[in-house]
Amino acid sequence: MSDAQTIVIVGSGHAGAQVAASLRQEKFAGEILMFGDEPGLPYQRPPLSKTYMKDGNPDRLLIRNQTFFDDNAIVLRNETRVAAIDREAHEIVLADGERQRYDHLVLATGAVNRALPIPGIDLEGVLELRTLAHAEDIRGRMGAADHIAIIGGGFIGLEFAAMARGLGTDVTVLELADRVMARAIAPETSAYFDEFHRSIGVDLRLGAGVDKIIDRDDGHTGGVVLKDGTRVEADLVLVAAGVAARDELAREAGLPVENGIVVDTMLQTADPAISAIGDCASFIHPLGDSRMRIESVQNATDQARAVALRLAEGQGGGGHPPYSGFPWFWSDQGDRKLQIAGLTAGANGRVVRRNDRGGFLVHCFRDGRYIGLETVNAPGDHLMARRLLAAGVELDRTALEEAGYDLKAFKNRL
Structure with a gap:
């Protein structure tokens, strides 16, 4: 992509902020504009249900400070709602009617909480x-x-x-x-x-x-x-x-949606001038067998980096390998840290173990093949599982049984 071109990002969460930062890291010298409908700078969402409730310090949530955006010539327009996409003109239309042209558009619109259709949902409190x-x-x-x-x-x-x-x-x-x-x-x-x-x-x-x-x-x-x-x-x-993908902009612009904005293996929509990343993107992961959305910081970050690299190098979908970021997740609940390596929902075999430090582990298999690990307060085991699975190390149940389910026994395969 020519340095004179303009990339517009809709969404100022983890995915949007990361794609802007990665574009500059990949030496893209064109114009970058990011539109977010919330006030202020991009911030982390995971702490909102945990540490923020205790300390109430919004500065600790910031993904990047204002100096970063200024120094990298990234124009952030917050409290600005994008109302429509004019694909033929390569323009977005803001709520006040203003138009902004793009050479490539990245949709990082995230997700929205599901509204329950029950009486009293609108009551105060x-x-x-x-x-x-x-x-x-x-x-x-x-x-x-x-x-x-x-x-x-x-x-x-x-x-x-x-x-x-x-x-x-x-x-x-x-x-x-x-x-x-x-x-x-x-x-x-x-x-x-x-x-x-x-x-x-x-x-x-x-x-x-x-x-x-x-x-x-x-x-x-x-x-x-x-x-x-x-x-x-x-x-x-x-x-x-739960949440639902914010895919209304894409849908109203005539792009396919299926539990999110449908993208190919390069994270491109049906329109080659538009990509979608993060919680709003519906894609097929090599570890899965159907289209999915992954709601995680890791997925948002990795997809943003992949799209930024493709755009900075000026290539369409054909010049890059398919997106294959390895999925992992976490949840802090009190003093218990749940960590998940891989896509374990498809497991049809599981083995529960506890390590010598009090950690709780569930090894997950599909048809005898190791596909992931769920742990509680076992960060070392989680990290080893991530490394092995991300590196494509093939493990089966027999091998793990022989090793006493000690993943460190396989680190020589990395």
């Missing part, structure tokens, strides 16, 4: 947690709350539950499925965290469908009523029922 503004609002309310009900037993819901219990707040978690974090982790790991949360005083209710949110007669929530008629009193209700 019914909260969501996705942005810094949400987190600030919740921090301001928690001091006066004796009991919080959380709808959803996924990562965010459980991270928040552990944090709130640490502050002495009573917490009830309402999860529709029969186990926590069911979409993301093995049943054995779910059982581990079920026991942990109950041990710290979380009132964890599984198979709990919410019928409505209660109005305490002044427009403020008083809790929830479950499908079985049970009433759960609460001062605040946090809705943490």
